[in-house]
Amino acid sequence: MTTTIHDVARIAGVGIGTVSRVINNNPGVKPATRTKVLSAIAQLNYRPDPIARSMISKRTGAIGVIVPFFTRPFNTELLRGVEIALTQLGKELVLYNVMTDTQRDHYFSELPMHRRVDGLLILSLQIEDTFALHIKESGIPVILLDAYSPFFTSLVVDNIKGAYQAVKYLIEQGHQRIGFINGVIEGNIKFNQANDRLIGLHRAFGEAGLLFEPELLVTSEWDRYGGKQAACQLLSQEKRPTAIFAASDMQAVGVLEAARDLNLRVPEDLSVIGFDGIEVAELLELSTVQQPMRQLGELGVSKLIVLMKNPQQSPELIRLNSTLMIRRTTRAPA
Amino acid sequence: MTTTIHDVARIAGVGIGTVSRVINNNPGVKPATRTKVLSAIAQLNYRPDPIARSMISKRTGAIGVIVPFFTRPFNTELLRGVEIALTQLGKELVLYNVMTDTQRDHYFSELPMHRRVDGLLILSLQIEDTFALHIKESGIPVILLDAYSPFFTSLVVDNIKGAYQAVKYLIEQGHQRIGFINGVIEGNIKFNQANDRLIGLHRAFGEAGLLFEPELLVTSEWDRYGGKQAACQLLSQEKRPTAIFAASDMQAVGVLEAARDLNLRVPEDLSVIGFDGIEVAELLELSTVQQPMRQLGELGVSKLIVLMKNPQQSPELIRLNSTLMIRRTTRAPA
DNA sequence: TTGTACGCGTTATCAA
DNA sequence: TTGATAACGCGTACAA
Numbered sequence: 001m002t003t004t005i006h007d008v009a010r011i012a013g014v015g016i017g018t019v020s021r022v023i024n025n026n027p028g029v030k031p032a033t034r035t036k037v038l039s040a041i042a043q044l045n046y047r048p049d050p051i052a053r054s055m056i057s058k059r060t061g062a063i064g065v066i067v068p069f070f071t072r073p074f075n076t077e078l079l080r081g082v083e084i085a086l087t088q089l090g091k092e093l094v095l096y097n098v099m100t101d102t103q104r105d106h107y108f109s110e111l112p113m114h115r116r117v118d119g120l121l122i123l124s125l126q127i128e129d130t131f132a133l134h135i136k137e138s139g140i141p142v143i144l145l146d147a148y149s150p151f152f153t154s155l156v157v158d159n160i161k162g163a164y165q166a167v168k169y170l171i172e173q174g175h176q177r178i179g180f181i182n183g184v185i186e187g188n189i190k191f192n193q194a195n196d197r198l199i200g201l202h203r204a205f206g207e208a209g210l211l212f213e214p215e216l217l218v219t220s221e222w223d224r225y226g227g228k229q230a231a232c233q234l235l236s237q238e239k240r241p242t243a244i245f246a247a248s249d250m251q252a253v254g255v256l257e258a259a260r261d262l263n264l265r266v267p268e269d270l271s272v273i274g275f276d277g278i279e280v281a282e283l284l285e286l287s288t289v290q291q292p293m294r295q296l297g298e299l300g301v302s303k304l305i306v307l308m309k310n311p312q313q314s315p316e317l318i319r320l321n322s323t324l325m326i327r328r329t330t331r332a333p334a
Numbered sequence: 335m336t337t338t339i340h341d342v343a344r345i346a347g348v349g350i351g352t353v354s355r356v357i358n359n360n361p362g363v364k365p366a367t368r369t370k371v372l373s374a375i376a377q378l379n380y381r382p383d384p385i386a387r388s389m390i391s392k393r394t395g396a397i398g399v400i401v402p403f404f405t406r407p408f409n410t411e412l413l414r415g416v417e418i419a420l421t422q423l424g425k426e427l428v429l430y431n432v433m434t435d436t437q438r439d440h441y442f443s444e445l446p447m448h449r450r451v452d453g454l455l456i457l458s459l460q461i462e463d464t465f466a467l468h469i470k471e472s473g474i475p476v477i478l479l480d481a482y483s484p485f486f487t488s489l490v491v492d493n494i495k496g497a498y499q500a501v502k503y504l505i506e507q508g509h510q511r512i513g514f515i516n517g518v519i520e521g522n523i524k525f526n527q528a529n530d531r532l533i534g535l536h537r538a539f540g541e542a543g544l545l546f547e548p549e550l551l552v553t554s555e556w557d558r559y560g561g562k563q564a565a566c567q568l569l570s571q572e573k574r575p576t577a578i579f580a581a582s583d584m585q586a587v588g589v590l591e592a593a594r595d596l597n598l599r600v601p602e603d604l605s606v607i608g609f610d611g612i613e614v615a616e617l618l619e620l621s622t623v624q625q626p627m628r629q630l631g632e633l634g635v636s637k638l639i640v641l642m643k644n645p646q647q648s649p650e651l652i653r654l655n656s657t658l659m660i661r662r663t664t665r666a667p668a
Numbered sequence: 669t670t671g672t673a674c675g676c677g678t679t680a681t682c683a684a
Numbered sequence: 685t686t687g688a689t690a691a692c693g694c695g696t697a698c699a700a
Contacts, residue, residue, distance in 0.1 A: 002677090004676095004677055004678085005677065005678065005679095006677085009687095014686080014687080015686065015687035015688070016677095016678085016679095016687080016688090017679090017680085017681095017686070017687055017688075017689095018685085018686060018687075020678070020679060020680085021679095021685095021686090023678095024679080028685060028686085029685075029686085030685060030686090033685080033686085047444075047447040047448070048677080048678070049449065049676090049677055049678070050448055050449070050450055051385060051388050051389055051394070051449065051450070051676090051677080051678090052389060052676070052677035052678040052679090052692095053677080053678055053679080054385050054678090054692095055385055055386060055389055055676085055677075055678065055679090055691095055692050055693075055694095056677090056678055056679045056680080056691080056692055057678085057679070057692095058692085060385070062428070062450075069414070069417060070414060076410060080403070080404060083403060083429065083431050084431075087431055087433075087437075092428055092430075092450070093428065093429045093431075094396070094426055094427065094428050094429075095417065095427045095428075095429050096426075097417050097418075097421055097427075099421070103421075110381075113381040114381070114384055115383060115384070115385065116384050116385070116396075116426070224617075253617060279614075280613075280614060280617060283558075283587060283614060283617075283618065284617065284618075336693090338692095338693055338694085339693065339694065339695095340693085343671095348670075348671080349670060349671035349672070350671080350672090350693095350694080350695095351670065351671055351672075351695085351696075352669085352670060352671075354694070354695055354696080355670090355695095355696095357694095357695095358695080360696095362669060362670085363669075363670085364669060364670090367669080367670080382693085382694070383692090383693055383694075385692090385693080385694095386676095386692070386693035386694045386695090387693080387694060387695080388694095389675095389676050389677075389678095389692085389693075389694070389695090390675085390676055390693090390694055390695050390696085391676095391694090391695075392676085669700100670699105670700080671698105671699090671700080672697105672698085672699080672700095673696100673697090673698090673699100674695105674696090674697085674698100675694100675695095675696095675697105676692105676693105676694090676695095677692105678691100678692090679690105679691090679692090680689100680690085680691085681688105681689085681690080681691095682687105682688090682689090682690100683686100683687095683688090683689105684685105684686080684687085684688100
């Protein structure tokens, strides 16, 4: 038998209105009655039912997070940042993992109606405008992390600048033949991690007055296997590159594996630099472009909280900077 | 303006009872009226409010997962398994990350009352009997993963056997001085990952008729830094071990780092074997004891579903086996 | 086969 | 300062 507010009222000898006021710290309760109610609550070990509460308040105290959780360790890191911030605020986190496009679109179209969460954080996912509009109409507050849409406040890392720094560093070290392994481009081209990294690379080349030869660009999946395959392709060219820049650390790990298979020493024969700054990069002493993942997550949460309090706020685009981490896999060419 | 079941009833020209019956696929609705209702639903783009629904049904369709998400990559892997299984079932996952003991106990005491989730999955966390009883009384179905309590169905990996296999392998390779870096033991001793791994080690030594010298046992935190420190301690002994068995892969990674700092080659000068089977182990070609993490998560979910349908079921203890993975960090001593 | 009325546990309104 | 009562949106007896 669940104990309700009525039981408390009965035991305390007051009306349920008063109990409710006490629970919610509403003013206008005589201290004497307050203590009576409080002790009745303690005696019964009563807890208000959150469901009945949200029935009226239309709030659940939970935040939904839509994330391609499994695709890349990068997302796990983002999720950690989000989780830390949410826990500190006493908010519950409902995790919606998307593994396929169908699933993603399903969440985009159904979740806003469900009202099971007070706000939505969408990580690393492209939103088509029709879905964005649909979500916008529903009125649920949304913040995008590592993704961009003109309809929502979007927090992104400056991928152009990050890639630019990495490539510039390689060039400064004396590398001229630099291979680039990009990740597959999906969806929206206006903010696209892969495309932006390519742009950054071109900028660095341009600035140095060098030519980036198209055969040095290979696109692969964002994972280790993709990286390895792409590296093999790059390294089997007659004039093979002296350095490879990979669009993600996992791809860079694949490059490392390919190099080992081909008996190339890193960094003596080949410099390798990744992108993301996940933990493996540190373990393998991989040079990389470090993204502020935790910070991105935490900032995203605080932006969402603000938006929930002030739903009319217009969308903004916030860019965070990455940090170039030079470790053991890069050096000047022989 | 939210559209309710009344709107649908009005548009369809029927009573709300009928609409409800259609929504829940209850029998006893004339096909003609059913289609009328269905088209009204479509026309209004109506979705039943899950909150109001749970108000009556006392179900939320969500499962709570309590997990020390950040402590070890192992937990992340478990979580993945859980998430996959839950998504397939269309259940929502509410993530409760615990970072401190206080937080853990808070969840243990408050969550069961909240009724925000229909069931609870507790990962890698020790439950004191008083909390266990408290939870049991609340009636919420609970399954434990990588943890044990007599009060709940518990899924564990056979840590004794796993450690036994690892150490036995090292001994068979000819190692006699084997260092063991254990993780800190917390809580319950009856099922304890750390203690069981120690027991397994002793069994292997006993079976081989060898003596395990106490100075070869060091306890550290479950992470990389702990492992590194412990390894330094072990490797600075006069008669230093020819092999080190670490209670987790992350500790083993620390061992690798220590070895590099000390200019010891792995595996020529030192064999290293870990425990867990997380992705880094594969990347670093670390020999390890592979735990079936995904399987554990998925099995846990299916056990929980069964328990939710049949709450009276008595607790059972289920042991899964681990697999010895020999990679590049182990070989016979010089 | 269908419609009505009631109850789920809370918050908010309003009169006392 | 308080208590009674009306919502909130839905499921379900019960009556028709």
